[in-house]
Amino acid sequence: MPTTVHAYAAPEAGAPFETFEYDLPDLGPHDVDIAVEHCGICHSDLSMQQNEWGLTAYPFVPGHEVAGRIKSVGEHVKHLKAGDRVGLGWHSAYCMTCDSCMGGHHNMCSDYEQTIVGRHGGFADLVRAKAEAVFKVPDELDLKETGPLLCGGITVFNPMVQFGVRPTDSVAVVGIGGLGHLALKFANAWGCHVTAFTSESKMQEAKDLGAHETIDSRDPNGVKSCEGRFDYIVSTVNVKLDWNAYIKALSARGRMHYVGAVMEPLDLEVFPLIFGQKQVSGSPVGSPSTINTMLRFAARHGIGATTEHFKMSDVNDAMEHLESGKARYRVVLDV
Known part of the structure; x- marks a missing residue:
């Protein structure tokens, strides 16, 4: 059965965000669905909302600093299970066959998928990604401060x-x-x-x-x-x-x-x-291996983003706060 996602989307370049619903198809064998609890806002989300890079498709749902819990997994996903605390960053999938992927440099993949380019991101109650791009969050890290680690x-x-x-x-x-x-x-x-x-x-x-x-x-x-x-x-x-x-x-x-x-x-x-x-x-963001190393290092040293929090429903206020340059230092939306 299709899954309905409740999100916030910009209908056109620079337009305020509005409530938006869309349906996901049946879960694929390597897919995971994440119930979003927190989503950081990166300046890239603002650039994409305004189509500064010429990559944006509308309606546009930003959000690539996702922290939440696994809702469901595809039949071939073995390392994640429902209820796991996880994060999702800039990439939502890799080809897993090119030289970069086979060499452990997935962030250099020739055919990766980007979480907010050509698809809908984490300004929503649910986001879907391939399992290899989703990361368990160590118990020592506060989920509220973890999303920005997955990009910034x-x-x-x-x-x-x-x-x-x-x-x-x-x-x-x-x-x-x-x-x-x-x-x-x-x-x-x-x-x-x-x-x-x-x-x-x-x-x-x-x-x-x-x-x-x-x-x-x-x-x-x-x-x-x-x-x-x-x-x-x-x-x-x-x-x-x-x-x-x-x-x-x-x-x-x-x-x-x-x-x-x-x-x-x-x-x-x-x-x-x-x-x-x-x-x-x-350099861009890192490979899955480097992301996992970062999360372990952050857990060991108690490192999280310094954040300011807004309700997801106040997304327009949050984006305005980011654009004003007043954020100290990362803005996070809470579902």
Whole structure:
């Protein structure tokens, strides 16, 4: 029998969310249905609502930071069962046959499905995904704070694993928001010396979140004073900055890494890269294996997102709060 989902959808680009119902077909053998309890709001949800990337199909149901419990599983699903506490992030399925999947890099899959692209997401009472993209949440983690780990959290955790950030490294985080505040928490627990580049108004908050020191990102001399200091800098912002100043702030063989989606081209001087053997890179969310590693690490160190909560029915107020830039630091909808 078809399953009716009760959701909130934007009927067109930039339009307010309205109640929306749709039917899911019979559960497939590798599918799971998640009863949504909490769903984080990512800036990507806002970008998709407004069709900034040209990917959105309407009516549009966002939500890819889902935390809830398994309602039902397909006949071939063995590692999950009804009642399990689980999370779902940006990906809802992988092809499981390409070289990337077979090599354990599912996040590089050539034919993955995205939870809110071409399908309906977690601003709803139920969301469906393939079992391989759904993750058990350790008992030590509060389900209310876990959804944002499945997108924002793994986005900043993944490059620490992929590029071998060491506990002895000096790490800087540019921008302390939905991504940056989690980067501070993870880097601190990883054992790094952590510096936050942020506005003066957030400096004490950044220290409370795990920064050992702060630098005013709006002071041109602040970045220049750091020449040669950092082994790893992660940028979480989506605006253009003086990237050459940050490159100069790297130590020899240091890495400048981007997880914030800056739309303008990077204007970089080549000689500091060549003579310092420095690296510039970017990355998306992580593979299932890395996501599970992150969840275990977060459970061990008591790491969750710092959140503000709204009722699912107040979704328009929540989206407005996010768009205003006032969120501290991740907005979560509660069913």
